[in-house]
Amino acid sequence: xxxxxxxxxxxxxxxxxxxxxxxxxxxxxxxxxxxxxxxxxxxxxxxxxxxxxxxxxxxxxxxxxxxxxxxxxxxxxxxxxxxxxxxxxxxxxxxxxxxxxxxxxxxxxxxxxxxxxxxxxxxxxxxxxxxxxxxxxxxxxxxxxxxxxxxxxxxxxxxxxxxxxxxxxxxx
Numbered sequence: 001x002x003x004x005x006x007x008x009x010x011x012x013x014x015x016x017x018x019x020x021x022x023x024x025x026x027x028x029x030x031x032x033x034x035x036x037x038x039x040x041x042x043x044x045x046x047x048x049x050x051x052x053x054x055x056x057x058x059x060x061x062x063x064x065x066x067x068x069x070x071x072x073x074x075x076x077x078x079x080x081x082x083x084x085x086x087x088x089x090x091x092x093x094x095x096x097x098x099x100x101x102x103x104x105x106x107x108x109x110x111x112x113x114x115x116x117x118x119x120x121x122x123x124x125x126x127x128x129x130x131x132x133x134x135x136x137x138x139x140x141x142x143x144x145x146x147x148x149x150x151x152x153x154x155x156x157x158x159x160x161x162x163x164x165x166x167x168x169x170x171x172x
């Protein structure tokens with residue numbers, strides 16, 4: 001059974017991580033969440049659940065308005081050949097979330113460590129970052145350093161690299 005939102009937030013609190021969660025109507029896309037950006041401080045994200053031809057799985061988190069070249073990203077994240085979006089059943093099996101709720105917090109459900117977490121350098125340049133807490137009816141704000149520490153303690157140390165056109169152009 002996947003970890004619940006309440007369990008995730010309790011785990012963050014138990015680790016002494018200051019995270020603030022804001023409830024809101026369900027949002028399934030970045031466009032739908034745009035109204036929230038002015039209400040919730042920090043960098044907002046979009047999250048891509050990708051798989052390569054060798055069935056390696058990647059969770060890539062970038063700024064909400066960033067440009068990702070899906071024909072090139074495999075060369076940046078270390079995938080074998082071009083990547084495609086992972087199927088909803090694989091997303092549920094590995095991260096315990098449905099499409100529209102993809103989040104790096106989902107790694108709490110990846111007991112086998114199959115998912116490689118990649119955080120775009122431009123996103124991580126922000127002090128506070130925002131992600132769904134395993135469901136798309138809320139947004140959790142967390143310090144970028146606390147996110148890295150949490151993912152690392154959960155056995156998923158993230159790769160922080162420039163994967164968006166904006167981060168690459170800025171030399172991040």
